[in-house]
Amino acid sequence: MKTFTTEHRVIYGDTDPFNVVYYANYFDFFERGRTEMxxxxxxxxxxxxxxxxxxxxxxxxxxYHKPAQYDDLLVIETRLAYVKRVSIKFEYRxxxxxxxxLLVAGYTVHGFVNKDRKLVRVPEDIYxxxxxxxxxxxxxx
Amino acid sequence: MKTFTTEHRVIYGDTDPFNVVYYANYFDFFERGRTEMxxxxxxxxxxxxxxxxxxxxxxxxxxYHKPAQYDDLLVIETRLAYVKRVSIKFEYRxxxxxxxxLLVAGYTVHGFVNKDRKLVRVPEDIYxxxxxxxxxxxxxx
Amino acid sequence: MKTFTTEHRVIYGDTDPFNVVYYANYFDFFERGRTEMxxxxxxxxxxxxxxxxxxxxxxxxxxYHKPAQYDDLLVIETRLAYVKRVSIKFEYRxxxxxxxxLLVAGYTVHGFVNKDRKLVRVPEDIYxxxxxxxxxxxxxx
Amino acid sequence: MKTFTTEHRVIYGDTDPFNVVYYANYFDFFERGRTEMxxxxxxxxxxxxxxxxxxxxxxxxxxYHKPAQYDDLLVIETRLAYVKRVSIKFEYRxxxxxxxxLLVAGYTVHGFVNKDRKLVRVPEDIYxxxxxxxxxxxxxx
Numbered sequence: 001m002k003t004f005t006t007e008h009r010v011i012y013g014d015t016d017p018f019n020v021v022y023y024a025n026y027f028d029f030f031e032r033g034r035t036e037m038x039x040x041x042x043x044x045x046x047x048x049x050x051x052x053x054x055x056x057x058x059x060x061x062x063x064y065h066k067p068a069q070y071d072d073l074l075v076i077e078t079r080l081a082y083v084k085r086v087s088i089k090f091e092y093r094x095x096x097x098x099x100x101x102l103l104v105a106g107y108t109v110h111g112f113v114n115k116d117r118k119l120v121r122v123p124e125d126i127y128x129x130x131x132x133x134x135x136x137x138x139x140x141x
Numbered sequence: 142m143k144t145f146t147t148e149h150r151v152i153y154g155d156t157d158p159f160n161v162v163y164y165a166n167y168f169d170f171f172e173r174g175r176t177e178m179x180x181x182x183x184x185x186x187x188x189x190x191x192x193x194x195x196x197x198x199x200x201x202x203x204x205y206h207k208p209a210q211y212d213d214l215l216v217i218e219t220r221l222a223y224v225k226r227v228s229i230k231f232e233y234r235x236x237x238x239x240x241x242x243l244l245v246a247g248y249t250v251h252g253f254v255n256k257d258r259k260l261v262r263v264p265e266d267i268y269x270x271x272x273x274x275x276x277x278x279x280x281x282x
Numbered sequence: 283m284k285t286f287t288t289e290h291r292v293i294y295g296d297t298d299p300f301n302v303v304y305y306a307n308y309f310d311f312f313e314r315g316r317t318e319m320x321x322x323x324x325x326x327x328x329x330x331x332x333x334x335x336x337x338x339x340x341x342x343x344x345x346y347h348k349p350a351q352y353d354d355l356l357v358i359e360t361r362l363a364y365v366k367r368v369s370i371k372f373e374y375r376x377x378x379x380x381x382x383x384l385l386v387a388g389y390t391v392h393g394f395v396n397k398d399r400k401l402v403r404v405p406e407d408i409y410x411x412x413x414x415x416x417x418x419x420x421x422x423x
Numbered sequence: 424m425k426t427f428t429t430e431h432r433v434i435y436g437d438t439d440p441f442n443v444v445y446y447a448n449y450f451d452f453f454e455r456g457r458t459e460m461x462x463x464x465x466x467x468x469x470x471x472x473x474x475x476x477x478x479x480x481x482x483x484x485x486x487y488h489k490p491a492q493y494d495d496l497l498v499i500e501t502r503l504a505y506v507k508r509v510s511i512k513f514e515y516r517x518x519x520x521x522x523x524x525l526l527v528a529g530y531t532v533h534g535f536v537n538k539d540r541k542l543v544r545v546p547e548d549i550y551x552x553x554x555x556x557x558x559x560x561x562x563x564x
Binding site: 018020023024025027028031034041054056058059061062063064067108117 | 159160164165168169172195197198199200201202203204205208226249258
């Protein structure tokens with residue numbers, strides 16, 4: 001299963017009085033992860049938008065194992081969990097760089113919608129770019 | 142099941158290019174909800190901290206039904222789902238004021254920990270304040 | 283000089299490891315202040331936008347006197363400093379409720395622009411609503 | 424005058440309904456800039472904190488020339504404006520990578536304080552690391 005990685009340095013703006021990243025801010029890191037995954041696949045979110053297709057989050061989850069601290073250099077691992085006719089799911093795992101201790105793990109589910117927020121079928125171009133990331137039996141289209 | 146409510150006016154700082162609240166920001170609203178619930182129960186998060194007990198989030202989930210928009214006046218409903226020996230769970234539902242259409246629904250699970258982030262038993266005082274919010278059969282202590 | 287006030291309860295999401303509000307977040311409070319000022323004047327930002335006029339910030343400043351802390355109930359005071367042909371300036375002062383100790387003071391300057399971000403003259407309706415907030419000699423139109 | 428640079432990719436979480444970076448979020452980018460400047464000078468903010476010295480912002484300013492947009496790769500340029508007995512000032516300029524069009528310019532002034540937020544003299548080690556960044560006549564100590 002192909003995994004994409006991007007990095008983020010924790011600043012004071014990310015943290016709370018316990019000197020750790022505030023729980024909501026990991027969802028920004030998840031966005032960072034999926035954005036860079038798309039970029040590496042050769043199509044940016046911005047290009048998808050310019051096709052009139054958007055991927056609003058319909059569901060998200062995060063399990064916090066160990067807190068990320070101020071000034072940590074985080075590695076955000078993103079992988080595709082599935083792509084279906086009208087939805088796509090990403091999974092994320094965050095570590096401190098050069099450590100194998102898991103900090104948080106979570107996922108986001110997104111619908112493909114048009115500008116009126118009506119569900120639409122995944123664009124063929126997107127589907128083709130991501131399908132090879134999946135084991136054959138998980139292709140959901 | 143007793144429900145606590147608080148309000149939040151959506152500002153530009155909460156929103157994204159789709160003119161709706163950015164998905165991560167609902168978790169700030171959830172914090173606002175549980176903070177005011179505690180206050181109404183007669184004990185603030187700040188007072189709990191001053192006992193040397195903290196409630197970091199161990200898990201969170203959010204389902205997005207319909208987006209909150211710029212300038213919406215949101216009502217954040219919070220209720221206790223359970224309180225156990227070392228953990229507590231809150232559930233949240235967010236609406237636009239004077240509407241009954243659900244925008245988002247989610248939950249947070251928190252451990253009770255000491256300043257070294259070791260799990261500790263829920264303080265008796267907290268337990269006593271929240272237990273009456275639960276139906277008898279759900280008291281998890 | 284008429285002053286408008288709105289309130290904000292400080293949550294963990296607003297703070298940093300020093301248990302005080304992170305310096306960037308006061309600008310969210312400033313937005314909250316000017317938004318409610320407009321609402322009290324009988325025209326919302328949202329209505330101004332629907333006229334095709336927008337007020338992007340062209341300049342901002344903040345002086346930090348004393349930090350706002352976690353769980354403080356803040357009072358955000360907003361007043362009009364000037365309104366000119368193509369720009370408007372607001373001033374802000376933030377206190378803890380029922381205290382007269384100034385925490386921060388700042389300002390924002392905004393241009394009136396159309397959807398292409400070209401400067402436009404302040405709409406007559408807006409000008410009329412705000413001009414009475416100014417001493418006669420400061421009317422800049 | 425030596426300039427330090429760091430990069431930031433704009434995500435949806437940074438932006439507002441106008442598809443541009445929300446005005447408060449540039450201050451996060453400024454923090455990112457000065458943090459990386461310190462790191463390049465061989466001493467991190469975290470190390471300064473561990474000496475019991477902190478640098479809270481006492482004043483900040485930003486002039487917005489042209490908005491940064493979603494997915495822009497920003498270059499944050501940071502330089503030392505002065506270092507005095509009890510304070511330090513940084514200046515920032517933000518561009519889109521490989522463009523010479525200025526988006527925003529601003530500054531932050533910081534006091535050196537101890538854990539009780541009392542002003543203290545700049546630590547010798549910090550002073551020595553930064554003083555060579557200044558033209559001789561601007562050394563303010």
